[in-house]
Amino acid sequence: MSPEPAPPLATIAVALRRERDRVGISLTELARRAGIAKSTLSQLESGVGNPSVETLWALGVALGVPFSRLVEPPAAAVRVVRAGEGPRIRSEHSDLTATLLAAGTAHARRDVYLLELEPGTVRTAESHTPRSVEHIVVGAGRLRVGPEGDPVELGPGDYATFPGDTPHRYEALVAGTFAVLVMEHP
Structure with missing residues (x-):
């Protein structure tokens, strides 16, 4: 067995x-x-x-x-994700780690991730499910993010939103960059 x-x-x-x-x-x-x-x-x-x-x-x-x-594992009534815990998935193409903090429900389809990125490689993302929207807030460092043809540069506290159903990118510009990503799914 x-x-x-x-x-x-x-x-x-x-x-x-x-x-x-x-x-x-x-x-x-x-x-x-x-x-x-x-x-x-x-x-x-x-x-x-x-x-x-x-x-x-x-x-x-x-x-x-x-x-x-x-x-996402099955939800408990009260859920705490301690720093450094949670399901962490690494990119195979860039120095990006995504930690799922919360997943949406059938009635509120949104997911919350903590992204940790390091400079040196660009994480390019293919299109997600149709009509997906990404919302991102930078907590530390600098990040170039957005649609392949129109990325923006963000610093601590900056917010951006863009379509998640088109190819897009995440690129850390300084060491120790992290951001919170909220993905909306129709």
């Missing part, structure tokens, strides 16, 4: 199976729609592997659900 997968892998495994069953598609079809290997998806549904932000976003888009639906 194999050991139980550790969170967030256990959460991701259950969520992938649940959402794939909800949509009514096979493992092969979901892998095709997400542009990932069937073996990778099979491993993730078994609670093994090390999924990147990009892989989970692709699966969320293919399933028509927000990223948070794949990584």
